[in-house]
Amino acid sequence: MTRRTNLWSVARALLLWVAALTVTLPLLWVALASFKSPAQLNDPGLVLFAPNLDNWARVLEAGVLDAAGRSAMVATITVAISVVAGSMGAYAISAYKTGGSATRFGILAAQVLPPAVLVFPFLTMAYALRLDTTYIPVIFAHLSFVLPVITWFLIGFFDAVPRSLEEQARVDGFSRFAAFRMVVLPQVLPGIGAAAIFGFTLSWNDMFYGLILAPTQETILPVAIAAFNTFRGVELGAMSAAIIIAVVPVVIASFFIQRRLVQGISGGAVKF
Amino acid sequence: MSTRRRGLLASMGLAAALALTISGCAGSGGVDAPDSSGLGDIPADTEGTVRILMESVPDTDIVVDLVASFNETYPGIEVEIETLAFDQMRDKLIASFQSSEPAYDLIVVDNPWMDDFVDAGFLEPLDARIDSTTDYQPEDFFQPLVDITEVEGVRYGVPFYNYALGYLYRTDLYDEAGMAVPNTLDELVANVQQLTTSDRAGIAMQPQRGYKIFEEWANWLFAAGGSIYDETGNPTLDTPEAAAALDAYIEAFTTAAPANSSNWAFDEAFRSVSSGQSASMISYNWNLPGLNDPDGASGELAGSFALAPMPGGKQVLGSWSWAIPANSAASDAAWAFAAWITSPAVDVERVVAGGAAIRESTLSNPTVLESGFGEDYYAAIIAILSDAAPLSQGLGGEEMIQAVGTELSEAVAGTKTVEEALADAQAAVERIQR
């Protein structure tokens, strides 16, 4: 028994190490590449070298930080709208049993539609409503896949909140909406956090809608990163620096939230 | 249960109705185009903003650097250049045409798009402007580049830069082996095989499916004496020459190209050559200065590269052309900039700075010859540009290139025989032409 337990914990540690290395080594390679000169990039084994800051200078000059700021803005607005509308809708679906379970999954099906097909309707709408110089079209396009996912995520969380809380608050003198806002919503805050982070990831990573729908001259981060993939080759060094810029803040953030994230998800979301 | 579904249906129906009403807008790009003045010489006091969408490559950087000097002549014209990577730029450009509002006043057009854009009415005809521009010397442009800008006898663009291909090779390795630059396809195959050693490939190839493999292989096709189209414009891809070219291509790939390089494109091949892991490649002529740049990717190998035309003398030509969108909001100002940047005098400056050639006279200009890339280089470019042809003609260029590139890739991957692949390619091109 003890020997078995030891064996398992050794295997477990080994597995985690392998997983950690698998995740980190490519990232480490990217980090190294961001400090290499073009000639040094041709040598994969090169680990010790005098770091070169040209790539970073180039990336900063190319406005990647601004692009990151714009992406963060688009993602934040998208997620904020999705969380407000999604939590209200999810509660209506969960508490009032609106729609069957198939509908709950059906919400997600539209997710598989190719952006290549949906982008032109968005573009037409943007032009028709003269919104093409704003971020509104990108935000709407991102809402098309973030809002359903967040709504769907939250239904499960609301399922786990006893109905009597809302009823109690209503008897205590509040309207249904006040009951929802003051009593029910606080119960699913961790879940909302989890859903928000996941939604943020989706918006943060999208390149295609951002490329077509974002205002000219105001690229968002994935477009800026992909722009280093030029016809005359991939500017690996600069792209690597841009990737680091895109990843580090989010990983630091996820370090602080992930415990809540996992607990948040445990609260519901995965029941249907 | 059903209430929500009804709600969804209702909102979808509403949206569909909305779609139908708005659909009138679809494809209306260019309809509201302001009439072109057709002016060639644009007055120096013209005011306006020229928004340009360009590819993010060094040639664009050179153009950006020249804007200040343009503004000395045209102080009232503001030039705003937006750069994007090739693939992104294309998608963005197509999208911008869907608007009735002008998004760009001047664009650069890749050769396969030219016929489709003209057919769609996206571009302004430039004959009148070109012919009435003083001292413009349009006959000085390399003819193959001009041909690309012409659709049914009307010019819709002026050349911006060429990306004609050629054979880039290491002179030290050729000297070491006592070999001369290949004159036939067989010699090419034999040379690259001979250059192959255990730690170096004879030739870095670019068999990535689609554009890349076709762009590379077509050079082999020309070297084998074949062609993509006959004189009447019908495809000639299932000829014995094509089969010989594809056989040779596959032989070289399996015997002289780097191991495990089936998805390689330009980037990998360039890195392989610049790092000394491959002895040669077939690629754009303007790569030579980059390869020979001591501060570039080649490091110590800089200076040992040379450029030659393909065996047989004919190669694939790509080109970018300046064109004015039909819905340009500032077409006069746009032409002012396009005509200025391509004028004989400014072209010299651009080429000296490293820009790819478009004018024959520029390459014999003393300033250019002294500028450091070397007379041999410019001589090779003249040779290359005098006999070069694009991959596609007519409508559906992009699709035609992808279709042929897919069949070639099948042959290299071994999923089709050479004959099957070429027959399918021929059929595909014929289908697209219809």
Place this chain on the structure above:
Amino acid sequence: MAEVRFNKVRKKYGSTVIVDDVDIVFPDGSLTVLVGPSGCGKSTSLRMLAGLEEISGGEIMIDGRVINGLEPRDRDIAMVFQNYALYPHLTVLENIAFPLRATKTRRADALRRAQDVADSLGLGALTSRKPKDLSGGQQQRVAIGRAIIRQPAVFLFDEPLSNLDAKLRVETRFELLQIQRRLGITAVYVTHDQEEAMTMSDRMVVMRDGRVAQSGRPDEIYARPNSVFVATFVGSPKMNILSGTIADGAFTSPSGSRIAVGSTPAHDAVILGVRPDDLTLSPSPTGTAKVALVELLGPRAIVHLDASDDRLTSVVDAAALADLPVGALVDLSVRPGALHLFDPASENRLIEV
């Protein structure tokens, strides 16, 4: 202070009738218990009164005002749920003060009043805790505190004690009653526990299948249940019920059990009900019933009897047990005047004998 009145109140889900034309009066200041087996419509009635369920027909009035269409918040009620429904994210004090937030009371005032309520309920030391750190009994008190802070017109209790253990339940029952008496607020209390109903209520409404089976003072209902259902539902241990005939001062069941019933008139077919306390046993070698099992409760004991095919129970003084070993044969008789007779067809009480 308010009287609550149900006037032909009806609740349907689709074609299923849950509450069927119910008329009930809840007198001002009284504590009325709605009791019945699960599914009898008692909770639904309470929830309609609270405004948590739509009323399909009839009227509910509070203090003469029809409240059918009103939102719960407009009905001036307070409710304690079975699971207490404490707000997990708020402290004890905030939970108690919560209803005052709806009345726009200043926060400081609200918290002070909540503190007073907490003190009066013995929660003074716990006010900064979160509900999850409280015991079941403490949570229960917080729920009560939250209900009383606003001094509503009507209290609603939905099985408020069923999540407590037996000992605590009896204590809390008493406390709750004291609070209600002290405040004099009309209370409607739902439970499935007839003992709770008996001990707490001023008035008791026994419900069955969406209808009122019987309502009245608990002692009246206990003494004169108007149907077999009420008779067996109320009282513990359960009333003995036997069908058979009565002739010559004795009841005989088809299986042959005999119970002496004194001077009761003869009936060809009748249902006889006798509470275990009223069934007297006299040991006799010729008795028709046999002692099967004895449960000692302290001063008294429950004796389970086999009488032919019928099983009966009797409650006797423990002192009498010496004569009643298991296996002993006994004669059965009913204490005079303690006989309940029901019509075998309708199961309703027969006119008084």
Place this chain on the structure above:
Amino acid sequence: MTSTMSFRWAMLAPVLTITGVAVGFPLGYALYLSLTDYRLTSRGAPNFIGLENYLFVLTDPRMWNAFSNTLAYVIVAVALQTVLGLTIALALQKQKWIRDLTRAMLLAPMFITPIAVGLTFRFLLNDQLGAIPAALRSIGISIDFFGPGNALMTLALIDVWQWTPFMVLLLLAGLESIPRQPIEAAKVDGASAWYTFRRVVLPLLTPVLTVAVLLRSLDALKVFEYVYATTRGGPGIETETIQYFTYQTGIQFFRLGEASAVAFVLLAIVMTLIVILFRRLQRSAPR
């Protein structure tokens, strides 16, 4: 109370409105386009051609090839992610040491835009420039990661690298929400760890697993960026996925009407699969 209905609809109104605009409108528009001969380069209103596009794409072997490539990709990627995700989640659940750091690090790949992930792996797996082939060569292995027969699986592995973290995240949550008692009961009964896992943990985890697999599958169906960054659909048409196919048809080749039809065929198939899956779930899980 009629207000139950009105409250419900009021609560649903924002999500329905936004969905109507952000999903319903483009969906309806694309549906309309799929019934026309619309090309990105065509002027004026497109012609209504009924189901012609559908007939064309349904009989187009390239479409079905793209579809089966995508399906193979999804199955391989999601199956691997599920097994790996579950194993890692089980291991992480018991881990105490630098717990938050490990977990945060493991999640990092999710936050990189997929096109950058694709490009990074294109070079990491490059035979001459990449660290991975160099390492493999030192132990005598030489693989053409993007070569015939391998390319699609390589893409699936990239997906596994980027998205196993998501699986870990969800499954970790699932594991932590499993009630303790059944597991403890099984332990008291003397069941082996494997038996406990198979007979107790796994059944309790099934709903979570289903959701995780479904979410991931729907997302994996959208594979585009990796193809775009590495193989462009080659060798031959081995890695031509449905999204890449649609992108080429609709945008590169301008035939948006036809591409829209492909999209709706895909939608119909996915919807059908979901409904079938859902029916089976409802039958197996009484609730």
